Amino acid sequence: MKLAEKKDTKTHILDVAERHFAIYGFAGTTLRGIIKEADVNVAAVAYHFGSKEDLYSAVIERFAKPVVEEQLSRLRKEIVKRNVKLTNILTAFYEPPIALIKSMGKRGATLSLFLGRCQTEQEPIYSMIDKHFAPCRDQFLLAMRQVLPGLSKKDYHWNFEFMLSLIVCFLTRQQVISKRYTANENWQVDDVVSRLVGFCTAGMQDSK
């Protein structure tokens, strides 16, 4: 950090912590690993955030909030329309996180991992995560009921879980896959979204 010097310490810690939590998980991340890379004092974490747990919470807060808000905003615009379509609901769900991650370049890549990894964290992390995503999940479940009438409650839930798992799959595997099979790590938002929407639409509607 030479020019544009002295990014605010709190933000700096947050940035590094985000990457560490994404890569190593909550248990695998050490405060010392973070503060060493961020080049700050250990006490700074306690001062600005409190505990390791609080730090994790701050990381989630910063990144999940804008995604969920955008998803819900997009969803609201869809469900007021006369005849909502499943593809539009799914696009409203998939595009915000994908677009955000794409726009963030390298940081986006670690956020991908974070999003995938945080789904398998234990308590108390799990509740922390769920708190942020539960309202969004419920809204989309309701919307699916509109566009896919006649399914059982169980069907809705599994459809939603599958929908979620596809994006988590993309987010966590994208780097691995493109490294394994291609020289080119580039991907386009529209390609990915339409791939996800396509697979999921078919799965939900045409599943015999």
Next chain:
Amino acid sequence: MKLAEKKDTKTHILDVAERHFAIYGFAGTTLRGIIKEADVNVAAVAYHFGSKEDLYSAVIERFAKPVVEEQLSRLRKEIVKRNVKLTNILTAFYEPPIALIKSMGKRGATLSLFLGRCQTEQEPIYSMIDKHFAPCRDQFLLAMRQVLPGLSKKDYHWNFEFMLSLIVCFLTRQQVISKRYTANENWQVDDVVSRLVGFCTAGMQDSK
């Protein structure tokens, strides 16, 4: 452990380690947590397995091997047929792990978690995992080429990843979901397999 006394120490450690790795991940698991629950000496781990890493390897070995072997065996029986169908390939992939887990009762539930969680482990764990599943993955990729001609290499890979993600989703979320929405945690192998096969077949074939 009162009757049927004295399960072999090595197996005993393996059982407890399996559950701990499943729940807490590699980093979150402590040898002391394991040996305390298994009621054995710390040195027993070193004696029977070596390091913590070696122990993890032993856990994978024991559980992944029979699954992969059964998957490949089922696959071989399918691809010799005159006209292979996608549904049959998918069933060959999905049924073995699902059936195994179901047959194992409570231990199966933790194995579910393990299978899901191990997918997001870091090196050197990741390579350990990949080593066991890579041959299987390659075989199924080849088979998909037979039943879904005309797709790009990229398409095959993402289809395979999505196929994988659906079962990982089921394995890791099943307990959470059924706890959230129903009183009944029971599920039938055939129901689950046909749900997975149905969703995935549609996603692969009818994706516009």
Next chain:
DNA sequence: GTATGATTCAATCAATTGATTGAATTTTTG
């Protein structure tokens, strides 16, 4: 300028971590 509050720092805490040692014990072998 100086006082007040915000921030950073080095030093240290007790607890836990994976791992190892060598003796004690059990089991197997001849």
Next chain:
DNA sequence: CAAAAATTCAATCAATTGATTGAATCATAC
């Protein structure tokens, strides 16, 4: 039974963990 091998044990190691303290430094307001 006795020798040998396999297994278990308590004790301990150095390293790392999250967290805290009180002094030092910085920024801001008056």
